Amino acid sequence: MTVMNPAITLATTRRILTQLRHDHRTLALMIIMPSVLLTLLRYVFNDEQMFNRAAPALLAVFPFAIMFIVTSITTLRERTTATLERLMTMPLAKLDLLFGYAIAFGLIAIVQVAVATTVSVSWLGLSITGSVWLLGAIAVLDALLGAALGLFASAFARTEFQAVQFMPAFVMPQVLLCGLFSPREEMATVLDWISDVMPLSYAVDALTQVTHSTEVDGTLVKNLLIVAGCTLAALVLGAATLRRRTP
Amino acid sequence: MTNSAVVVNDLRVKRGGRDVLKGITCEIPRGTVTGLLGPSGCGKTTLMRSLVGVQIVEGGEITVLGRPAGHKDLRSRIGYATQNPAVYPDITVTEALTYFASVLRAPADDVARVINEVDLTSHADAIIGQLSGGQLSRANLAVALLGSPELLILDEPTVGLDPVLRDELWELFTGLAERGVTLLVSSHVMDEASRCAHLLLLREGELLAAHSPAELRENTGEADLERAFLRLIKDTVR
Numbered sequence: 001m002t003v004m005n006p007a008i009t010l011a012t013t014r015r016i017l018t019q020l021r022h023d024h025r026t027l028a029l030m031i032i033m034p035s036v037l038l039t040l041l042r043y044v045f046n047d048e049q050m051f052n053r054a055a056p057a058l059l060a061v062f063p064f065a066i067m068f069i070v071t072s073i074t075t076l077r078e079r080t081t082a083t084l085e086r087l088m089t090m091p092l093a094k095l096d097l098l099f100g101y102a103i104a105f106g107l108i109a110i111v112q113v114a115v116a117t118t119v120s121v122s123w124l125g126l127s128i129t130g131s132v133w134l135l136g137a138i139a140v141l142d143a144l145l146g147a148a149l150g151l152f153a154s155a156f157a158r159t160e161f162q163a164v165q166f167m168p169a170f171v172m173p174q175v176l177l178c179g180l181f182s183p184r185e186e187m188a189t190v191l192d193w194i195s196d197v198m199p200l201s202y203a204v205d206a207l208t209q210v211t212h213s214t215e216v217d218g219t220l221v222k223n224l225l226i227v228a229g230c231t232l233a234a235l236v237l238g239a240a241t242l243r244r245r246t247p
Numbered sequence: 248m249t250n251s252a253v254v255v256n257d258l259r260v261k262r263g264g265r266d267v268l269k270g271i272t273c274e275i276p277r278g279t280v281t282g283l284l285g286p287s288g289c290g291k292t293t294l295m296r297s298l299v300g301v302q303i304v305e306g307g308e309i310t311v312l313g314r315p316a317g318h319k320d321l322r323s324r325i326g327y328a329t330q331n332p333a334v335y336p337d338i339t340v341t342e343a344l345t346y347f348a349s350v351l352r353a354p355a356d357d358v359a360r361v362i363n364e365v366d367l368t369s370h371a372d373a374i375i376g377q378l379s380g381g382q383l384s385r386a387n388l389a390v391a392l393l394g395s396p397e398l399l400i401l402d403e404p405t406v407g408l409d410p411v412l413r414d415e416l417w418e419l420f421t422g423l424a425e426r427g428v429t430l431l432v433s434s435h436v437m438d439e440a441s442r443c444a445h446l447l448l449l450r451e452g453e454l455l456a457a458h459s460p461a462e463l464r465e466n467t468g469e470a471d472l473e474r475a476f477l478r479l480i481k482d483t484v485r
Binding site for chain 2: 002007008011012014015018019022023081082083085086087088089090091092244245246247
């Protein structure tokens with residue numbers, strides 16, 4: 001296996017950001033969409049308390065879902081147009097490509113989450129007991145998890161049409177079971193188990209905790225480690241699905 | 248020590264259950280332009296993919312620049328241009344080439360050099376997706392020239408180009424060969440064959456002949472290479 005090279009990884013990040021820079025519409029959608037959805041939700045509830053209960057979870061869910069779909073389509077495009085094959089004939093490690101993507105989308109996620117958090121806290125009345133910075137950091141980690149899972153999922157799609165269908169398949173079950181609609185411990189045992197193996201559940205737990213308490217305890221650290229571990233695992237699994245030789 | 252850049256021995260490839268290459272044995276001499284010719288679907292692209300090391304092969308041996316095909320040391324020594332342009336449509340020519348140049352660790356001034364070599368200077372800052380077909384295939388070719396590779400594998404690089412431009416590119420190819428670069432260029436246009444030093448004629452996954460254009464003319468008694476190729480097919484079938 002070719003060893004990663006930071007210069008090549010960062011060149012890949014720069015190239016992806018350049019692609020996005022030329023695509024104003026996508027960039028605008030990625031950056032403002034979570035804020036728009038959160039604003040919508042605030043007026044749907046029309047009640048600050050209910051919004052305060054749901055918003056932290058959604059601060060994880062929206063960037064997660066948007067990053068999942070954007071990355072799965074972008075990487076699929078790299079696979080279906082011959083650029084991936086061309087890169088595979090060059091001295092680029094598979095992880096250079098994947099981490100290049102992860103860093104690029106991580107940077108976008110930082111902007112996305114910063115905007116969404118600012119809007120929620122200053123205009124929509126979200127009150128956060130813990131650190132706003134920690135909340136932002138966790139939300140970025142969730143967006144990265146979405147990006148990593150999107151990269152991995154793109155390996156199983158042959159067409160962009162299929163990739164879009166993966167969004168309900170990979171993302172929706174996690175959203176339904178993450179504790180947003182009903183607390184996880186109150187769900188049927190089997191559903192609780194399923195929710196236990198879904199990384200988004202831990203992300204939402206961590207965000208909810210930061211919203212309600214200033215304490216940074218073992219549970220929070222454990223939850224964050226699980227999310228980070230899943231992100232890394234998805235990236236490495238994604239690398240395993242890239243093949244230099246194809247039929 | 249062989250004087251061939253590429254040595255292929257009994258290469259067999261199956262794709263989708265079909266035998267696409269049925270035991271190809273050939274050599275590509277260093278510092279020459281070798282033409283890979285044959286009707287579409289005869290296995291030209293598969294042979295090229297095998298040399299580059301991205302094709303899963305069924306059997307046989309391929310040695311490229313003294314190493315087995317696909318060896319990681321070869322990745323910066325081979326330039327490969329696929330038939331379908333493999334460049335990012337949503338960025339400019341310069342931006343795309345700059346990226347590929349950094350992956351290849353090619354010198355910084357290489358981007359301007361290759362853009363000039365394929366005659367795209369006037370479109371250096373154009374978005375690739377907005378280029379014409381001919382410009383697009385030249386941008387695709389430019390990527391293969393980055394980093395001055397020792398071996399160039401070019402799949403139909405002149406398709407859809409006007410005669411003047413085609414002539415210029417062939418000048419470039421022969422110029423590169425004079426500087427010691429080995430080129431394998433596929434085409435299904437027989438008039439391009441006369442510009443190659445060697446020809447590999449492929450048909451239905453088998454190598455019909457490996458000659459120089461002069462030998463091909465002599466062996467078949469046909470002055471026109473297209474007719475010579477047809478003659479060769481008739482003689483083999485019989």
